[in-house]
Amino acid sequence: MKYALISVFDKSGIVEFARSLRDLGFGLISTGGTFKLLKDQGIEVSEVSEITQFPEMMGGRVKTLHPRVHAGILYRRDVPEDFEALQAHHINAIDIVINNLYPFEEMLHQGKDDATMIENIDIGGPSMIRAAAKNHKDVTIVVDPQDYAEVIQRLQDGTLDEAYRRQLAAKAFSLTAYYDGIISSYFNSLLGNKFPERFARPLKLEAGMRYGENPHQAAALYRDGFQPARTTFDFEQLHGKEISYNNMNDLTGAVMMLKEFDRPCAVGVKHSNPTGIACDDDINIAFDKMIACDDVSIFGGIIAINRAVTTHIAEKINTMFMEIVIAPDFEPAAFDILAKKKNIRLIKSPNIMQAQFPDLKYKDVINGTLLQENDKVLYQAFNVVSKRQPSQKEIDDMVFGMKAVKHISSNGVVLVKDEGTVGYGFGEVRRSWAVEKAIERGAGHLEGSVLASDAFFFEDTVELLHTNGIKAAISPGGSIHDQAVIDLCDQYGIALVFTETRHFRH
Helix, strand or coil, X not given: CCEEEEECCCCCCHHHHHHHHHHCCCEEEECHHHHXXXXXXXXXXXXXXXXXXXXXXXXXXXXXXXXXXHHHHHCCCCCHHHHHHHHHHCCCCCCEEEECCCCXXXXXXXXXXXXXXXHCCCCHHHHHHHHHHHCCCCCEEECCHHHXXXXXXXXXXXCCCHHHHHHHHHHHHHHHHHHHHHHHHHHHHHHCCCCCCCCCCCEEEEEECCCCCCCCCCCEEEEECCHHHHCCCCCEEEECCCCCHHHHHHHHHHXXXXXXXXXXXXXXXXXXXXXXXXXXXXXHHHHHHHHHHCCCCCCCCEEEECCCECHHHHHHHCCCCCCEEEECCECHHHHHHHCCCCCCEEEECCCHHHCCCCCEEEEEECCEEEEEECCCCXXXXXXXXXXXXXXXXXXXXXXXXXXHHCCCCCCCEEEECCCEEEEEECCCCCHHHHHHHHHHHCCCCCCXXXXXXXXXXXXXXXXXXXXXXXXXXXXXXXXXXXXXXXXXHHHHCCEEEECCCCCCCC
Protein backbone atom coordinates (compact mmCIF):
# COMPACT_ATOMS: atom_id res chain seq x y z
CA MET A 1 0.00 0.00 0.00
CA LYS A 2 1.10 3.55 -0.75
CA TYR A 3 0.93 6.04 2.13
CA ALA A 4 0.21 9.76 2.37
CA LEU A 5 1.18 11.77 5.44
CA ILE A 6 -1.16 14.69 6.12
CA SER A 7 -0.36 17.41 8.65
CA VAL A 8 -1.88 20.80 7.84
CA PHE A 9 -2.75 23.94 9.76
CA ASP A 10 -4.76 25.37 6.86
CA LYS A 11 -7.41 22.71 6.45
CA SER A 12 -9.20 24.19 3.46
CA GLY A 13 -9.97 21.43 0.95
CA ILE A 14 -8.17 18.78 2.96
CA VAL A 15 -11.21 16.56 3.62
CA GLU A 16 -12.00 16.24 -0.09
CA PHE A 17 -8.33 15.71 -0.93
CA ALA A 18 -7.91 13.01 1.73
CA ARG A 19 -11.08 11.24 0.62
CA SER A 20 -9.84 11.21 -2.98
CA LEU A 21 -6.51 9.75 -1.86
CA ARG A 22 -8.33 7.00 0.04
CA ASP A 23 -10.43 6.25 -3.05
CA LEU A 24 -7.16 5.84 -4.97
CA GLY A 25 -5.98 3.27 -2.44
CA PHE A 26 -3.67 5.34 -0.28
CA GLY A 27 -3.28 4.67 3.40
CA LEU A 28 -3.50 7.93 5.35
CA ILE A 29 -1.38 9.02 8.31
CA SER A 30 -2.16 12.22 10.13
CA THR A 31 -1.52 14.33 13.22
CA GLY A 32 -3.48 16.14 15.93
CA GLY A 33 -6.29 18.33 14.67
CA THR A 34 -6.03 17.04 11.11
CA PHE A 35 -6.40 13.46 12.32
CA LYS A 36 -9.48 14.37 14.34
CA LEU A 37 -11.07 16.26 11.43
CA LEU A 38 -10.58 13.37 9.00
CA LYS A 39 -11.79 10.82 11.55
CA ASP A 40 -14.90 12.90 12.26
CA GLN A 41 -15.60 12.97 8.53
CA GLY A 42 -15.58 9.18 8.40
CA ILE A 43 -12.26 8.89 6.59
CA GLU A 44 -10.07 5.95 7.54
CA VAL A 45 -6.81 7.37 8.88
CA SER A 46 -4.01 6.34 11.25
CA GLU A 47 -2.55 8.71 13.80
CA VAL A 48 1.19 9.41 13.63
CA SER A 49 1.65 8.11 17.17
CA GLU A 50 0.44 4.68 15.93
CA ILE A 51 3.24 4.68 13.37
CA THR A 52 5.99 6.01 15.64
CA GLN A 53 4.81 4.06 18.69
CA PHE A 54 5.53 7.25 20.56
CA PRO A 55 2.97 9.77 21.84
CA GLU A 56 2.82 13.41 20.83
CA MET A 57 4.41 15.41 23.60
CA MET A 58 5.14 18.90 24.90
CA GLY A 59 1.83 20.27 23.74
CA GLY A 60 2.35 19.06 20.17
CA ARG A 61 5.89 20.44 19.85
CA VAL A 62 7.12 16.90 19.20
CA LYS A 63 5.05 14.56 17.06
CA THR A 64 6.55 13.91 13.61
CA LEU A 65 10.24 14.24 14.50
CA HIS A 66 10.88 10.50 14.45
CA PRO A 67 12.90 8.05 12.30
CA ARG A 68 9.73 6.12 11.35
CA VAL A 69 8.42 9.29 9.73
CA HIS A 70 11.58 10.71 8.19
CA ALA A 71 13.00 7.38 7.06
CA GLY A 72 9.71 6.69 5.32
CA ILE A 73 9.94 10.04 3.54
CA LEU A 74 13.65 9.97 2.68
CA TYR A 75 13.72 6.36 1.45
CA ARG A 76 15.35 6.19 -2.02
CA ARG A 77 13.57 3.56 -4.07
CA ASP A 78 16.61 2.82 -6.22
CA VAL A 79 19.03 2.29 -3.30
CA PRO A 80 18.89 -1.34 -2.05
CA GLU A 81 20.46 -0.42 1.30
CA ASP A 82 17.60 2.04 1.96
CA PHE A 83 15.04 -0.68 1.26
CA GLU A 84 16.86 -3.12 3.54
CA ALA A 85 16.91 -0.51 6.33
CA LEU A 86 13.15 -0.02 6.06
CA GLN A 87 12.58 -3.77 6.10
CA ALA A 88 14.84 -4.27 9.10
CA HIS A 89 13.00 -1.65 11.14
CA HIS A 90 9.50 -2.39 9.82
CA ILE A 91 9.01 1.10 8.40
CA ASN A 92 6.53 1.87 5.63
CA ALA A 93 7.53 4.15 2.75
CA ILE A 94 5.66 7.45 2.56
CA ASP A 95 4.84 8.49 -0.99
CA ILE A 96 3.02 11.81 -0.52
CA VAL A 97 3.48 14.47 2.15
CA ILE A 98 0.76 17.12 2.51
CA ASN A 99 1.81 19.89 4.83
CA ASN A 100 1.43 23.58 5.46
CA LEU A 101 2.86 25.55 8.34
CA TYR A 102 1.86 27.24 11.57
CA PRO A 103 0.61 30.77 10.83
CA PHE A 104 3.66 32.73 12.02
CA GLU A 105 3.09 35.43 9.39
CA GLU A 106 -0.58 35.83 10.30
CA MET A 107 0.22 36.07 14.02
CA LEU A 108 2.90 38.66 13.26
CA HIS A 109 0.47 40.83 11.33
CA GLN A 110 -2.03 40.57 14.18
CA GLY A 111 0.60 41.94 16.56
CA LYS A 112 0.69 38.94 18.86
CA ASP A 113 3.00 38.83 21.88
CA ASP A 114 6.42 37.20 21.79
CA ALA A 115 5.29 34.00 23.52
CA THR A 116 2.59 33.47 20.88
CA MET A 117 5.07 34.16 18.11
CA ILE A 118 7.50 31.58 19.49
CA GLU A 119 4.82 28.88 19.67
CA ASN A 120 3.91 29.59 16.05
CA ILE A 121 7.39 28.71 14.82
CA ASP A 122 6.82 25.40 13.07
CA ILE A 123 9.56 22.78 13.51
CA GLY A 124 8.18 19.44 12.37
CA GLY A 125 6.44 20.93 9.33
CA PRO A 126 9.52 22.45 7.65
CA SER A 127 11.47 19.28 8.45
CA MET A 128 8.92 17.05 6.70
CA ILE A 129 8.54 19.47 3.79
CA ARG A 130 12.28 19.70 3.20
CA ALA A 131 12.71 15.93 3.50
CA ALA A 132 9.96 15.23 0.97
CA ALA A 133 11.18 17.97 -1.38
CA LYS A 134 14.74 16.62 -1.17
CA ASN A 135 13.44 13.19 -2.13
CA HIS A 136 11.09 14.49 -4.84
CA LYS A 137 12.46 11.86 -7.23
CA ASP A 138 10.26 9.41 -5.34
CA VAL A 139 8.02 11.48 -3.05
CA THR A 140 5.36 14.09 -3.82
CA ILE A 141 5.31 17.16 -1.56
CA VAL A 142 2.13 19.25 -1.53
CA VAL A 143 2.17 22.54 0.41
CA ASP A 144 -0.54 24.51 -1.40
CA PRO A 145 -4.26 23.61 -1.27
CA GLN A 146 -4.52 25.08 -4.77
CA ASP A 147 -2.57 22.06 -6.01
CA TYR A 148 -4.85 19.38 -4.52
CA ALA A 149 -7.07 19.01 -7.56
CA GLU A 150 -4.18 18.70 -10.02
CA VAL A 151 -2.38 16.14 -7.86
CA ILE A 152 -5.50 13.96 -7.78
CA GLN A 153 -6.00 14.37 -11.52
CA ARG A 154 -2.39 13.39 -12.21
CA LEU A 155 -2.65 10.37 -9.91
CA GLN A 156 -5.73 9.27 -11.84
CA ASP A 157 -4.06 9.89 -15.22
CA GLY A 158 -0.71 8.42 -14.28
CA THR A 159 1.05 11.73 -14.98
CA LEU A 160 2.36 12.48 -11.48
CA ASP A 161 5.89 12.28 -12.89
CA GLU A 162 9.26 13.43 -11.62
CA ALA A 163 9.12 16.69 -13.60
CA TYR A 164 5.89 17.69 -11.85
CA ARG A 165 7.22 16.56 -8.48
CA ARG A 166 10.24 18.82 -9.05
CA GLN A 167 7.87 21.77 -9.58
CA LEU A 168 6.17 20.94 -6.29
CA ALA A 169 9.58 20.64 -4.60
CA ALA A 170 10.59 24.08 -5.84
CA LYS A 171 7.38 25.52 -4.41
CA ALA A 172 8.04 23.71 -1.13
CA PHE A 173 11.59 25.01 -0.73
CA SER A 174 10.39 28.51 -1.62
CA LEU A 175 7.76 28.24 1.13
CA THR A 176 10.22 27.16 3.82
CA ALA A 177 12.73 29.83 2.77
CA TYR A 178 10.00 32.49 2.87
CA TYR A 179 8.78 31.22 6.24
CA ASP A 180 12.27 31.25 7.74
CA GLY A 181 12.88 34.68 6.21
CA ILE A 182 9.94 36.12 8.14
CA ILE A 183 11.12 34.47 11.35
CA SER A 184 14.68 35.75 10.96
CA SER A 185 13.33 39.25 10.16
CA TYR A 186 11.26 39.08 13.34
CA PHE A 187 14.23 38.18 15.55
CA ASN A 188 16.55 40.71 13.92
CA SER A 189 13.89 43.38 14.35
CA LEU A 190 13.56 42.58 18.05
CA LEU A 191 17.32 42.87 18.43
CA GLY A 192 17.67 45.97 16.26
CA ASN A 193 19.96 44.14 13.83
CA LYS A 194 19.52 46.13 10.62
CA PHE A 195 22.51 44.56 8.93
CA PRO A 196 22.88 40.94 10.15
CA GLU A 197 25.67 38.77 8.80
CA ARG A 198 23.17 36.81 6.73
CA PHE A 199 20.15 38.60 5.35
CA ALA A 200 16.99 36.77 4.23
CA ARG A 201 14.23 38.95 2.83
CA PRO A 202 10.87 37.13 2.56
CA LEU A 203 9.15 38.12 -0.67
CA LYS A 204 5.85 36.75 -1.96
CA LEU A 205 4.46 37.26 -5.45
CA GLU A 206 1.68 39.84 -5.33
CA ALA A 207 1.00 40.39 -9.02
CA GLY A 208 2.51 39.96 -12.44
CA MET A 209 3.23 43.04 -14.53
CA ARG A 210 2.67 43.37 -18.24
CA TYR A 211 6.32 44.40 -18.47
CA GLY A 212 8.97 46.40 -16.63
CA GLU A 213 10.33 49.87 -17.28
CA ASN A 214 10.35 48.98 -20.98
CA PRO A 215 8.26 46.50 -22.99
CA HIS A 216 11.19 44.10 -23.50
CA GLN A 217 11.72 43.70 -19.72
CA ALA A 218 9.75 41.15 -17.71
CA ALA A 219 8.60 42.28 -14.24
CA ALA A 220 6.52 41.32 -11.21
CA LEU A 221 5.44 42.86 -7.92
CA TYR A 222 6.42 41.10 -4.68
CA ARG A 223 5.20 41.78 -1.16
CA ASP A 224 7.52 41.72 1.84
CA GLY A 225 6.08 39.12 4.22
CA PHE A 226 7.55 40.86 7.25
CA GLN A 227 6.93 44.50 6.36
CA PRO A 228 3.08 44.46 6.33
CA ALA A 229 3.18 43.99 10.09
CA ARG A 230 3.94 47.73 10.23
CA THR A 231 1.86 48.83 7.27
CA THR A 232 -1.71 50.15 7.43
CA PHE A 233 -1.90 51.46 3.87
CA ASP A 234 -5.26 50.61 2.26
CA PHE A 235 -5.23 50.61 -1.51
CA GLU A 236 -8.38 50.20 -3.62
CA GLN A 237 -8.39 50.75 -7.36
CA LEU A 238 -11.79 52.14 -8.27
CA HIS A 239 -11.33 52.58 -12.01
CA GLY A 240 -8.95 52.02 -14.90
CA LYS A 241 -6.63 49.39 -16.34
CA GLU A 242 -4.04 47.45 -14.37
CA ILE A 243 -1.14 49.26 -12.77
CA SER A 244 2.21 48.95 -14.50
CA TYR A 245 5.76 48.67 -13.17
CA ASN A 246 6.43 52.37 -13.84
CA ASN A 247 3.07 53.31 -12.31
CA MET A 248 3.89 51.48 -9.09
CA ASN A 249 7.34 53.02 -8.89
CA ASP A 250 6.00 56.55 -9.40
CA LEU A 251 3.03 55.92 -7.11
CA THR A 252 5.38 54.93 -4.31
CA GLY A 253 7.42 58.10 -4.81
CA ALA A 254 4.30 60.27 -4.88
CA VAL A 255 2.97 58.85 -1.60
CA MET A 256 6.39 59.22 0.05
CA MET A 257 6.44 62.89 -0.96
CA LEU A 258 2.88 63.44 0.19
CA LYS A 259 3.63 62.06 3.64
CA GLU A 260 6.09 64.90 4.26
CA PHE A 261 3.22 67.39 4.56
CA ASP A 262 0.37 67.69 7.04
CA ARG A 263 -1.54 70.56 5.43
CA PRO A 264 -3.76 69.99 2.38
CA CYS A 265 -1.24 69.05 -0.29
CA ALA A 266 -1.03 67.98 -3.93
CA VAL A 267 1.93 66.23 -5.55
CA GLY A 268 2.60 65.61 -9.22
CA VAL A 269 5.15 62.96 -10.21
CA LYS A 270 6.75 61.89 -13.48
CA HIS A 271 9.55 59.31 -13.77
CA SER A 272 9.89 59.32 -9.96
CA ASN A 273 10.62 63.05 -9.79
CA PRO A 274 8.09 65.71 -8.78
CA THR A 275 6.65 68.01 -11.41
CA GLY A 276 5.21 70.10 -8.61
CA ILE A 277 4.39 70.05 -4.90
CA ALA A 278 2.17 72.55 -3.14
CA CYS A 279 0.31 73.03 0.14
CA ASP A 280 -2.46 75.41 1.16
CA ASP A 281 -5.34 75.56 3.61
CA ASP A 282 -7.60 74.96 0.58
CA ILE A 283 -6.88 71.74 -1.34
CA ASN A 284 -8.17 73.32 -4.55
CA ILE A 285 -5.62 76.12 -4.28
CA ALA A 286 -2.89 73.63 -3.40
CA PHE A 287 -3.74 71.64 -6.53
CA ASP A 288 -3.73 74.73 -8.75
CA LYS A 289 -0.33 75.79 -7.38
CA MET A 290 1.07 72.31 -7.97
CA ILE A 291 -0.10 72.26 -11.60
CA ALA A 292 1.14 75.80 -12.18
CA CYS A 293 4.68 74.71 -11.33
CA ASP A 294 4.79 72.66 -14.54
CA ASP A 295 1.55 72.05 -16.41
CA VAL A 296 3.37 70.40 -19.32
CA SER A 297 5.60 67.73 -17.73
CA ILE A 298 2.72 66.36 -15.65
CA PHE A 299 1.31 64.91 -18.90
CA GLY A 300 1.12 61.14 -18.37
CA GLY A 301 2.12 61.48 -14.73
CA ILE A 302 0.67 60.69 -11.33
CA ILE A 303 -1.18 62.98 -8.95
CA ALA A 304 -1.35 62.27 -5.22
CA ILE A 305 -3.58 64.32 -2.91
CA ASN A 306 -4.02 64.05 0.86
CA ARG A 307 -7.61 65.29 0.81
CA ALA A 308 -10.68 64.15 -1.15
CA VAL A 309 -10.64 64.95 -4.85
CA THR A 310 -13.11 67.77 -5.45
CA THR A 311 -15.13 68.62 -8.54
CA HIS A 312 -12.79 71.57 -9.13
CA ILE A 313 -9.77 69.25 -9.18
CA ALA A 314 -11.53 66.62 -11.29
CA GLU A 315 -12.48 69.18 -13.91
CA LYS A 316 -8.87 70.34 -14.15
CA ILE A 317 -7.53 66.78 -14.39
CA ASN A 318 -10.15 66.00 -17.03
CA THR A 319 -8.40 68.41 -19.42
CA MET A 320 -5.12 66.44 -19.16
CA PHE A 321 -3.84 62.95 -19.83
CA MET A 322 -3.07 61.44 -16.43
CA GLU A 323 -2.00 57.90 -15.53
CA ILE A 324 -3.10 57.79 -11.88
CA VAL A 325 -4.91 59.86 -9.29
CA ILE A 326 -4.60 58.63 -5.70
CA ALA A 327 -6.40 60.27 -2.80
CA PRO A 328 -8.18 59.41 0.46
CA ASP A 329 -11.51 59.73 -1.35
CA PHE A 330 -13.31 61.16 -4.36
CA GLU A 331 -16.37 63.37 -4.14
CA PRO A 332 -19.15 61.52 -6.04
CA ALA A 333 -19.38 64.18 -8.74
CA ALA A 334 -15.59 64.27 -9.06
CA PHE A 335 -15.44 60.50 -9.50
CA ASP A 336 -18.16 60.60 -12.16
CA ILE A 337 -16.17 63.19 -14.10
CA LEU A 338 -12.91 61.25 -13.99
CA ALA A 339 -14.42 57.79 -14.53
CA LYS A 340 -15.48 58.87 -18.01
CA LYS A 341 -11.82 58.68 -18.99
CA LYS A 342 -11.17 55.03 -19.91
CA ASN A 343 -7.48 54.71 -19.12
CA ILE A 344 -7.04 56.82 -16.01
CA ARG A 345 -6.49 54.80 -12.85
CA LEU A 346 -8.39 56.08 -9.81
CA ILE A 347 -7.13 54.80 -6.47
CA LYS A 348 -8.76 55.35 -3.12
CA SER A 349 -6.60 55.20 0.00
CA PRO A 350 -8.49 56.45 3.08
CA ASN A 351 -5.37 56.23 5.26
CA ILE A 352 -2.83 57.34 2.68
CA MET A 353 -1.00 59.41 5.29
CA GLN A 354 -0.43 56.29 7.42
CA ALA A 355 1.42 54.48 4.64
CA GLN A 356 4.64 52.99 5.99
CA PHE A 357 7.79 52.34 4.02
CA PRO A 358 10.55 49.80 4.71
CA ASP A 359 13.34 50.80 7.04
CA LEU A 360 15.86 49.71 4.40
CA LYS A 361 16.38 50.39 0.71
CA TYR A 362 17.90 47.77 -1.58
CA LYS A 363 19.96 48.31 -4.70
CA ASP A 364 21.64 45.57 -6.70
CA VAL A 365 25.23 46.33 -7.70
CA ILE A 366 28.22 44.41 -9.05
CA ASN A 367 28.90 41.42 -6.80
CA GLY A 368 26.09 42.13 -4.38
CA THR A 369 23.28 44.25 -3.06
CA LEU A 370 23.55 47.56 -1.22
CA LEU A 371 21.31 48.11 1.78
CA GLN A 372 20.83 51.43 3.50
CA GLU A 373 18.34 53.07 5.84
CA ASN A 374 15.59 55.05 4.18
CA ASP A 375 16.09 58.82 4.35
CA LYS A 376 13.70 59.72 7.17
CA VAL A 377 15.57 62.69 8.70
CA LEU A 378 14.70 66.18 7.43
CA TYR A 379 17.51 68.14 9.07
CA GLN A 380 19.71 67.82 12.12
CA ALA A 381 20.27 71.56 12.54
CA PHE A 382 18.79 74.83 11.35
CA ASN A 383 21.70 77.23 11.57
CA VAL A 384 21.33 80.73 10.16
CA VAL A 385 24.90 81.41 9.00
CA SER A 386 24.30 84.72 7.18
CA LYS A 387 24.11 88.19 8.66
CA ARG A 388 20.57 88.62 7.38
CA GLN A 389 17.99 86.64 9.32
CA PRO A 390 15.32 84.97 7.19
CA SER A 391 11.72 86.08 7.68
CA GLN A 392 9.16 83.64 9.05
CA LYS A 393 7.72 83.26 5.54
CA GLU A 394 11.16 82.43 4.20
CA ILE A 395 11.70 79.91 7.01
CA ASP A 396 8.38 78.23 6.20
CA ASP A 397 9.38 77.98 2.56
CA MET A 398 12.84 76.70 3.49
CA VAL A 399 11.35 73.86 5.53
CA PHE A 400 8.93 73.11 2.70
CA GLY A 401 11.83 73.17 0.25
CA MET A 402 13.88 70.65 2.24
CA LYS A 403 10.88 68.30 2.35
CA ALA A 404 10.58 68.58 -1.42
CA VAL A 405 14.25 68.42 -2.41
CA LYS A 406 14.94 65.19 -0.50
CA HIS A 407 12.73 63.43 -3.08
CA ILE A 408 14.49 64.84 -6.16
CA SER A 409 17.29 63.09 -8.05
CA SER A 410 20.71 64.52 -7.26
CA ASN A 411 22.17 66.92 -7.93
CA GLY A 412 18.85 68.60 -7.14
CA VAL A 413 17.41 71.96 -6.14
CA VAL A 414 13.92 73.40 -5.84
CA LEU A 415 12.64 76.95 -5.80
CA VAL A 416 9.76 77.45 -3.38
CA LYS A 417 7.30 80.30 -2.90
CA ASP A 418 4.27 80.34 -0.60
CA GLU A 419 4.78 76.63 0.20
CA GLY A 420 4.69 75.54 -3.39
CA THR A 421 7.40 74.64 -5.87
CA VAL A 422 7.85 77.15 -8.67
CA GLY A 423 10.94 75.64 -10.27
CA TYR A 424 13.21 72.65 -9.93
CA GLY A 425 16.40 71.20 -11.34
CA PHE A 426 17.51 67.62 -10.82
CA GLY A 427 19.82 64.88 -12.03
CA GLU A 428 22.61 67.26 -13.02
CA VAL A 429 26.32 66.54 -12.61
CA ARG A 430 26.98 70.19 -11.80
CA ARG A 431 24.84 71.91 -9.17
CA SER A 432 24.87 75.26 -10.90
CA TRP A 433 23.27 73.59 -13.92
CA ALA A 434 20.46 72.36 -11.69
CA VAL A 435 20.05 75.90 -10.34
CA GLU A 436 19.93 77.29 -13.88
CA LYS A 437 17.19 74.79 -14.78
CA ALA A 438 15.18 75.70 -11.67
CA ILE A 439 15.48 79.42 -12.46
CA GLU A 440 14.48 78.84 -16.08
CA ARG A 441 11.42 76.84 -15.06
CA GLY A 442 10.45 79.33 -12.36
CA ALA A 443 10.68 82.38 -14.63
CA GLY A 444 8.10 84.98 -13.66
CA HIS A 445 7.78 83.62 -10.11
CA LEU A 446 11.30 84.11 -8.76
CA GLU A 447 10.71 87.21 -6.66
CA GLY A 448 10.24 86.17 -3.04
CA SER A 449 11.21 82.55 -3.74
CA VAL A 450 13.63 80.45 -1.70
CA LEU A 451 16.22 77.96 -2.98
CA ALA A 452 16.55 74.55 -1.29
CA SER A 453 19.51 72.36 -2.24
CA ASP A 454 20.06 68.68 -1.46
CA ALA A 455 23.80 69.27 -0.88
CA PHE A 456 26.23 72.16 -0.50
CA PHE A 457 26.78 74.67 -3.29
CA PHE A 458 29.57 77.00 -4.37
CA GLU A 459 29.89 80.69 -5.20
CA ASP A 460 28.57 80.17 -8.76
CA THR A 461 25.16 79.29 -7.29
CA VAL A 462 25.18 82.42 -5.11
CA GLU A 463 25.89 84.53 -8.20
CA LEU A 464 22.88 82.96 -9.95
CA LEU A 465 20.67 83.68 -6.95
CA HIS A 466 21.78 87.30 -6.80
CA THR A 467 21.40 87.86 -10.55
CA ASN A 468 17.82 86.55 -10.42
CA GLY A 469 16.72 88.35 -7.23
CA ILE A 470 16.47 85.27 -5.01
CA LYS A 471 17.13 86.40 -1.44
CA ALA A 472 17.11 83.21 0.66
CA ALA A 473 18.60 79.72 0.44
CA ILE A 474 18.94 76.56 2.53
CA SER A 475 21.47 73.75 2.11
CA PRO A 476 23.35 71.21 4.21
CA GLY A 477 26.63 73.08 4.00
CA GLY A 478 29.80 71.12 4.60
CA SER A 479 32.06 72.32 1.79
CA ILE A 480 35.54 73.83 2.02
CA HIS A 481 33.89 76.73 0.15
CA ASP A 482 31.33 77.34 2.92
CA GLN A 483 32.94 80.49 4.28
CA ALA A 484 33.33 81.99 0.81
CA VAL A 485 29.65 81.19 0.12
CA ILE A 486 28.59 82.80 3.41
CA ASP A 487 30.67 85.91 2.71
CA LEU A 488 29.16 86.27 -0.76
CA CYS A 489 25.62 85.84 0.60
CA ASP A 490 26.35 88.56 3.15
CA GLN A 491 27.63 90.82 0.39
CA TYR A 492 24.37 90.35 -1.56
CA GLY A 493 22.02 90.36 1.44
CA ILE A 494 20.96 86.73 0.96
CA ALA A 495 19.70 84.84 4.01
CA LEU A 496 21.45 81.46 4.24
CA VAL A 497 20.68 78.44 6.44
CA PHE A 498 22.82 75.32 6.89
CA THR A 499 21.09 72.09 8.03
CA GLU A 500 24.08 69.74 8.34
CA THR A 501 21.93 67.07 6.62
CA ARG A 502 22.58 66.04 3.02
CA HIS A 503 19.81 64.48 0.90
CA PHE A 504 21.47 62.77 -2.05
CA ARG A 505 19.12 60.53 -4.03
CA HIS A 506 20.44 58.45 -6.94
